[in-house]
Structures are given as C-alpha cells and as structure tokens.
Amino acid sequence: MLIGYLGVQPEDHCNRFKGRGYIIPMTRKLLMHVGPVTIDYDVLVAGLRGDVGFTSQEFIDVMSFSLKFLRKLVGADESYQPFIIPGSGTAAMEGVVSTLRRGDKVLVVSNGVFGDRWKALLNRYPVAVDVLKANPGDYVKPEEVEKAVEDEKYTMVTMTHVETSTGVREPVGEVAKRIRDKVELIVVDGVSSVGAEVVKMKDYQVDVYLTASQKALGIPPGAGLLVLSERAVSRLSDESVAGYFLNLKNWLDVMRNLEVSKGSYFATLPVHLVFMMAKAFELIEREGLENRIKRHERVAQGIRTGLESMGVDIVAKRPEAYSNTVTGVLLKKANPADVLKEVVTEGVELAPGVHPALAGKYFRIGHMGWVTPNDAIATLAVLERVLKRLGEPINLGEGVRAAQLSFS
Structure with a gap:
C-alpha cells in the first residue's frame, strides 16, 4: 500500500528489455546525473x-x-x-x-x-x-x-x-x-x-x-x-x-x-x-581531498576514453577543458531523448542536454560525488547496448575495453 501511496506502481519495480522478452527487477538505479548525484547511505x-x-x-x-x-x-x-x-x-x-x-x-x-x-x-x-x-x-x-x-x-x-x-x-x-x-x-x-x-x-x-x-x-x-x-x-x-x-x-x-x-x-x-x-x-x-580529486579525474578519463573508443564525440572541444565532473556526448544519428529513456530501463539515469545551441544533439553524463570506476564501466556498457539498438554507429565493446585498460 505504501508503494501505491507514493505514486509508484508495483510494476514500476521491473523493466523489460525491449525485444528481449524478459523482465528483470530494477530496484536499484545508478544515478550518473549532473546533480543530484547518488548519495552515500x-x-x-x-x-x-x-x-x-x-x-x-x-x-x-x-x-x-x-x-x-x-x-x-x-x-x-x-x-x-x-x-x-x-x-x-x-x-x-x-x-x-x-x-x-x-x-x-x-x-x-x-x-x-x-x-x-x-x-x-x-x-x-x-x-x-x-x-x-x-x-x-x-x-x-x-x-x-x-x-x-x-x-x-x-x-x-x-x-x-x-x-x-x-x-x-x-x-x-x-x-x-x-x-x-x-x-x-x-x-x-x-x-x-x-x-x-x-x-x-x-x-x-x-x-x-x-x-x-x-x-x-x-x-x-x-x-x-x-x-x-x-x-x-x-x-x-x-x-x-x-x-x-x-x-x-x-x-x-x-x-x-x-x-x-x-x-x-x-x-x-x-x-x-x-x-x-x-x-x-x-x-x-x-578519503583525503587530493585523493578525491584524483578519483574524479580517473573516472572522468575512463569515461571519455571509453566514449571516444566507442566512436562518439564529446561536447568539450579541447582536452585541457575536459572537466572531472560532467561530459557532454554528441550523437550522429540516435535521438538523445530516446537514449535517456532506454538507459533508464537498464538501470542507469543520465542527464539531458540543456544548451539551446545543441538542442536534440547531445546528452550529459555526470561523474561526481561518490562515483567509482565500476560505475563508469557499468554506464559505458549500458550505453553501448542502447546506442547499438538505436542505430548509432559505434564500435560495440570497444568503449568498455578502452575504459578497462585505462583503469588497469
């Protein structure tokens, strides 16, 4: 009864992978958003x-x-x-x-x-x-x-x-x-x-x-x-x-x-x-503030390395301007709104693009707070599957592989 009272229906706790014909429980979600972010318990x-x-x-x-x-x-x-x-x-x-x-x-x-x-x-x-x-x-x-x-x-x-x-x-x-x-x-x-x-x-x-x-x-x-x-x-x-x-x-x-x-x-x-x-x-x-900053830098580098190896472009045009916290992802074919809907069904929430000059062309990945390399790998894996299904020209598997190598 509490679930219904909160406006969440029991079926919302399960999501169906489209075209796969099976249902998995989705009581957990990885929040790779630009804020709020996942909060440590x-x-x-x-x-x-x-x-x-x-x-x-x-x-x-x-x-x-x-x-x-x-x-x-x-x-x-x-x-x-x-x-x-x-x-x-x-x-x-x-x-x-x-x-x-x-x-x-x-x-x-x-x-x-x-x-x-x-x-x-x-x-x-x-x-x-x-x-x-x-x-x-x-x-x-x-x-x-x-x-x-x-x-x-x-x-x-x-x-x-x-x-x-x-x-x-x-x-x-x-x-x-x-x-x-x-x-x-x-x-x-x-x-x-x-x-x-x-x-x-x-x-x-x-x-x-x-x-x-x-x-x-x-x-x-x-x-x-x-x-x-x-x-x-x-x-x-x-x-x-x-x-x-x-x-x-x-x-x-x-x-x-x-x-x-x-x-x-x-x-x-x-x-x-x-x-x-x-x-x-x-x-x-x-953790130590210096260690925390290095962790953010490492995760951000892993995500960007994965994206570039996957074959998608990054909004930031100059490597010296890449941030430790947010990465904008430009798409060639897939609709970013569709990407966001699909990745949520697989347990990851990303952020929409908000820059008016890039409307309908990009989405954002937030990688800050308590984020880890494991979160980066999971995010890239889901993105690869979703982008492939939506027809975006990518190198399937290369994003995860590149990120794994960067973390090794």
Missing part, C-alpha cells in the same frame, strides 16, 4: 534523527564543523568567511549580489547556460552587465578576459569553473592571475567543481567561491555554500542592492556565531541536511 542515515532544533548543541557542533571544513574544500584560510544557507547553487549565486551596489558594472564570463544565468540574475538589479561568451563546447580564453577588463572598468568579474551544460572547465586560476589588479571582486561559480576539481581560492586570490550541496560534495539538495574574502565581506553593507533572505549581511553574524559554537538565528537553516553535510565532509576528510 551513511550520509543519508546521518540526517535520520528527530527532535533536533536549530539551537541544539548537536546541530551547532555539526554546523561549526561544516563551516570550518568548507574553507578547506576551497583552499581558503581563516581570514575567509564561509556561509551555508538554505537553497541551491542559484541561491548562492544570488547571495553574491550582496556585494554589489547601485551602478556597479559586472563582466560575466560565460561558457554556456549556467554562465548565462549570471546575466539573467544580475539584470534583476540596478547594476550594469556585460557578457563575454564562448562558442558551445569551448571556453573564454584568459587573454580575452584580460583584454575586456583593460578596455572597460568593472567592479566584478564572474566565472563558471565547470559549465554544467557542456562539461567545459574554465582555467579560473590563470584568468584570476591576469585580472586580479584590474577589478575589485572576482567571483567563481564552483557548483560543479568544488570537491572534484583543484580549487585554490587563496592562491588564485578569488573573492567569492560558491557551490551547492548536491553536486560533487555528494549531499542531497538544499544548501548553497559560499566562501568570501575579507574584501568581499567588507562589501556587505546597507548600500547593497540585495534583497532580504539572500542578503549575506543578514547571515554574517549567524555564520560567525555558529562557527564558534554559539547558537544564532536569522532564518531556519536546513537542520537535517547539515547533519548529512557533516557526515559527507567527514568521509571526504577520511
């Missing part, structure tokens, strides 16, 4: 607790730990201020508006849909916005950004470390080095990078790094995370053009108090999610 269980208030000592303790660990994740020291707020990556992006004042000018460096989101977001406020765009699958070159800030005076430059819509990685460290003395604030959207890519906020001299719980950190959705430099914190004032709930000035004392184990309140934090976050951070610490 220990992380999920950490949130299963009742009667926990936001002023309880146990919550204050996990919040304090999580704020401190967030600095480590982005390569910042104690002079940087971490924030954990309710919401998502977009909420964290909107929180950045807290550092802007009327008439400020922002340069958006965009490699795709989520880079463009900065423009849509900032256009709601009384600030000026220019956009420097790359072609689909490419990235804006550091010298292009440098020239733009030399030609025009900007208060802020925003970048997307990994563009989730294409899987393209921007060389944010090099860009920041070139423009550091030419702009007041450098902001990096690390939603699809933090926890899986090398991030050195202090070394890069970035003023704001932001991310979200549900991506490479392997936590359920529900929290936006930011770390601000002293320069960025100094911009939090009543002169800000920000609203109320996502105005970081209203959260600043709360974060500072909680970090030193003192209860504080502005609005209700996602209490149970923070328990899951603390457990995820504990597991990341146990």
Whole structure:
C-alpha cells in the first residue's frame, strides 16, 4: 500500500528489455546525473534523527564543523568567511549580489547556460552587465578576459569553473592571475567543481567561491555554500542592492556565531541536511581531498576514453577543458531523448542536454560525488547496448575495453 501511496506502481519495480522478452527487477538505479548525484547511505542515515532544533548543541557542533571544513574544500584560510544557507547553487549565486551596489558594472564570463544565468540574475538589479561568451563546447580564453577588463572598468568579474551544460572547465586560476589588479571582486561559480576539481581560492586570490550541496560534495539538495574574502565581506553593507533572505549581511553574524559554537538565528537553516553535510565532509576528510580529486579525474578519463573508443564525440572541444565532473556526448544519428529513456530501463539515469545551441544533439553524463570506476564501466556498457539498438554507429565493446585498460 505504501508503494501505491507514493505514486509508484508495483510494476514500476521491473523493466523489460525491449525485444528481449524478459523482465528483470530494477530496484536499484545508478544515478550518473549532473546533480543530484547518488548519495552515500551513511550520509543519508546521518540526517535520520528527530527532535533536533536549530539551537541544539548537536546541530551547532555539526554546523561549526561544516563551516570550518568548507574553507578547506576551497583552499581558503581563516581570514575567509564561509556561509551555508538554505537553497541551491542559484541561491548562492544570488547571495553574491550582496556585494554589489547601485551602478556597479559586472563582466560575466560565460561558457554556456549556467554562465548565462549570471546575466539573467544580475539584470534583476540596478547594476550594469556585460557578457563575454564562448562558442558551445569551448571556453573564454584568459587573454580575452584580460583584454575586456583593460578596455572597460568593472567592479566584478564572474566565472563558471565547470559549465554544467557542456562539461567545459574554465582555467579560473590563470584568468584570476591576469585580472586580479584590474577589478575589485572576482567571483567563481564552483557548483560543479568544488570537491572534484583543484580549487585554490587563496592562491588564485578569488573573492567569492560558491557551490551547492548536491553536486560533487555528494549531499542531497538544499544548501548553497559560499566562501568570501575579507574584501568581499567588507562589501556587505546597507548600500547593497540585495534583497532580504539572500542578503549575506543578514547571515554574517549567524555564520560567525555558529562557527564558534554559539547558537544564532536569522532564518531556519536546513537542520537535517547539515547533519548529512557533516557526515559527507567527514568521509571526504577520511578519503583525503587530493585523493578525491584524483578519483574524479580517473573516472572522468575512463569515461571519455571509453566514449571516444566507442566512436562518439564529446561536447568539450579541447582536452585541457575536459572537466572531472560532467561530459557532454554528441550523437550522429540516435535521438538523445530516446537514449535517456532506454538507459533508464537498464538501470542507469543520465542527464539531458540543456544548451539551446545543441538542442536534440547531445546528452550529459555526470561523474561526481561518490562515483567509482565500476560505475563508469557499468554506464559505458549500458550505453553501448542502447546506442547499438538505436542505430548509432559505434564500435560495440570497444568503449568498455578502452575504459578497462585505462583503469588497469
């Protein structure tokens, strides 16, 4: 009865392989999505607790730990201020508006849909916005950004470390080095990078790094995370053009108090999610951040090696821009929507393509969080079978073989 109540019918627990005439139980699914991602069971269980208030000592303790660990994740020291707020990556992006004042000018460096989101977001406020765009699958070159800030005076430059819509990685460290003395604030959207890519906020001299719980950190959705430099914190004032709930000035004392184990309140934090976050951070610490990044890199390389040997193309056009977290896959014949439907019947969920310039031409594989080489092999095997059935010209078996060799 519970299954029906939840809107899931008993037959949904079985899927039929088309043309095979047999049914297999499908109670498990491999989520190779771009977020949310598969969640470690220990992380999920950490949130299963009742009667926990936001002023309880146990919550204050996990919040304090999580704020401190967030600095480590982005390569910042104690002079940087971490924030954990309710919401998502977009909420964290909107929180950045807290550092802007009327008439400020922002340069958006965009490699795709989520880079463009900065423009849509900032256009709601009384600030000026220019956009420097790359072609689909490419990235804006550091010298292009440098020239733009030399030609025009900007208060802020925003970048997307990994563009989730294409899987393209921007060389944010090099860009920041070139423009550091030419702009007041450098902001990096690390939603699809933090926890899986090398991030050195202090070394890069970035003023704001932001991310979200549900991506490479392997936590359920529900929290936006930011770390601000002293320069960025100094911009939090009543002169800000920000609203109320996502105005970081209203959260600043709360974060500072909680970090030193003192209860504080502005609005209700996602209490149970923070328990899951603390457990995820504990597991990341146990694995070692450097090891975690290497694991992501290894899995990503295995998947791309497999795809290329299979005979399909990757959206990212330059190997130096391949990310550790997302790979866009271009198809020659098969319909990507059909591919997504078919792979789900075989126990793997992938992500649709969202870049309008590539509509109907590609899908995405997410490989972040708790992902392993075994997950990569399973994904490639399912893709080979499905693409072959749908008439995509591929080298059947070569993708799995190439990935196995890369992992050996």
